[in-house]
Amino acid sequence: MKKILLLIITVCFINSIKAQWNQQYSNVTNALTSVFFTTANLGFAVGSYGTFLKTSDGGNSWYGISTCVTSHFSSVFFTNNQTGYITASYGKIIKTTDGGNNWTIQNSGTTKELTNIYFVDNNTGYAVGYSTILKTVDGGQNWISMPQGSQFTLHNIKFIDANLGYAAGLNGTIIKTIDGGLNWTIQNSGTTNLILSLCFVNANTGYAVGFNGTILKTENGGNSWVTQSSGILGYLTSIHFTDANTGFAVGENGVILKTTNGGINWNIQNSELTSILKSVYFPVSNTGYIVGDNGKILKTINGGSIDIQESIFDNKLIIHSNSNLLTINISQLENRQNCTARIYNIQGKLLLEESIKNEQSEINIDSFAKGIYILKVSIGKEILVNKFAKE
Secondary structure, three states: OHHHHHHHHHHOOEEEEEOOOEEEOOOOOOOEEEEEEOOOOOEEEEEHHHOEEEEOOOOOOOEEOOOOOOOOEEEEEEOOOOOEEEEEHHHOEEEEOOOOOOOEEEOOOOOOOEEEEEEOOOOOEEEEEEOEEEEEOOOOOOOEEOHHHHHOEEEEEEEOOOOOEEEEEHHHOEEEEOOOOOOOEEOOOOOOOOEEEEEEOOOOOEEEEEHHHOEEEEOOOOOOOEEEOOOOOOOEEEEEEOOOOOEEEEEHHHOEEEEOOOOOOOEEEOOOOOOOEEEEEOOOOOOEEEEEHHHOEEEEOOOOOOEEEEOOOOOOOEEEEOOOEEEEEOOOOOOOOOEEEEEEEOOOOEEEEEEEOOOEEEEEOOOOOOEEEEEEEEEOOEEEEEEEEEO
């Protein structure tokens, strides 16, 4: 009895909770495909039907700027606050030199679909797509087709320095260059799944994500790739690391994954979305942005972690716990329809989600390890949060 009383005391605190990822108002409903920031506050996003968005206040406000191009935009990259590039349908590449206010169409020399663009410095950049690798050494005035590009259908390209780069795409293709794109060698990725995104934290260590929850890692410059467990079956569209150990991947069904140990473990974070998330970017270590379908933009300022702040007990949400059951009492709530309970671990991973249909409901937590957990109960637009301990 004494042990149970002590446990009840530990759980009778209500907490305010800051969401891991907060939605921002984009002013559009078109799909957003790529996001890029040059500083913590200055950022750009592109998407379908020629959508180009800009923010100068860390996403508090996003506004659209016409590019006079209505094609599907696939990727955006800025080399500084003023100069940026966008890849689009039918081989289009457009460039701005005034922060996105005005754009000019460049002569890419191709009408093939371009999927991604990356610049090594102010002048040297690459674009890839369907059977295409393009390179410029003069800021896009001229784009040259790389001879081996016609062999591959590519979706992403990254360079570590002026010479060392990787590209990836269809059928698990990963290729590598050590001479600035003149020659490319095929690497053994160990998968035939479509690869949509690459990220390298140094010359040797890199990651790739794609269909069927694929996450790959190399620690030897791509000589071998090892499959990591993502814990999901949907496809992943984008990956970004903020340091050698901390990374994020996003994808289908609103999924956000985070690792803090170089991919040994990937934990699901709560986006509260079901739409496809297509691009993730962190301009600084804890401040990140995600864009996706239906004009969705998400932002975190704490690396996607749950921020809990204890406050005075609120008797509207009463919970008790023992070793195998969590009892939730919502009899004090005026509206008890469409009530959903979600349980997270302290790192923010969603462990369980159940509908609550009665004034008092029991949730089986027998499989949970000992520790502190967070309970979030949603009733319409109202959200109540509590934490509990399993001993």
